[in-house]
Amino acid sequence: MYSIGEAARITGVSAYTLRYYEQIGLLPSPQRQGGKPEGVRQYSDQDLRFIQFIYGLKQTGMKLEDIAAFAEDGCLLSGERLPHDIEDTLHKRMDMLDRHLTRLNAQIEQLESVRTIAVEKRKMYASILLTQEKKAMNHRG
Numbered sequence: 001m002y003s004i005g006e007a008a009r010i011t012g013v014s015a016y017t018l019r020y021y022e023q024i025g026l027l028p029s030p031q032r033q034g035g036k037p038e039g040v041r042q043y044s045d046q047d048l049r050f051i052q053f054i055y056g057l058k059q060t061g062m063k064l065e066d067i068a069a070f071a072e073d074g075c076l077l078s079g080e081r082l083p084h085d086i087e088d089t090l091h092k093r094m095d096m097l098d099r100h101l102t103r104l105n106a107q108i109e110q111l112e113s114v115r116t117i118a119v120e121k122r123k124m125y126a127s128i129l130l131t132q133e134k135k136a137m138n139h140r141g
Contacts, residue, residue, distance in 0.1 A: 001031070001042040011051045018051065026054055026068050061107070062100050070096050 008015040018041075021027040030047060032039030043051070050071075057067050070093055 001044060002048065004041045004043070007041075007043040007048060007051065011048055011055065013051055013055045017055075021051075021054070024064070024068065026064065026071055027051065057100065060100070060104055066096060066100075 002010065004015045004018055007013075008018060013021075018027065022029055027047075027050070030041045030043050033042055054067050054071060057070070058064065
């Protein structure tokens with residue numbers, strides 16, 4: 001089990017953000033030390049994976065409202081709080097991920113296009129520099 005500070009360090013998500021995500025329902029309330037509401041938050045490895053996943057969704061452009069809808073039934077893999085109709089939940093999540101993957105693929109294509117242009121420009125600039133260096137060498141010698 002990890003404290004909120006350790007969870008923040010491991011996941012790259014600040015303790016402030018973890019508390020905020022918990023407050024708005026993106027994250028379920030973690031276990032508390034001693035089982036008391038005022039106890040220190042304790043995160044499991046599974047909690048950390050879920051935090052990294054939802055933070056990754058946010059970092060790649062998914063809206064907090066969509067992430068909240070995705071996370072509203074908790075972690076399905078934990079087996080703790082399975083919704084009554086898991087098939088509907090699974091279809092809903094798959095649809096959300098399909099839409100997000102479509103957006104990610106478009107972003108990747110755009111990034112690849114910009115990367116290709118940047119590589120071409122760099123080659124062109126390197127060629128110009130090489131030409132300039134050769135001219136300078138010829139004038140000296």
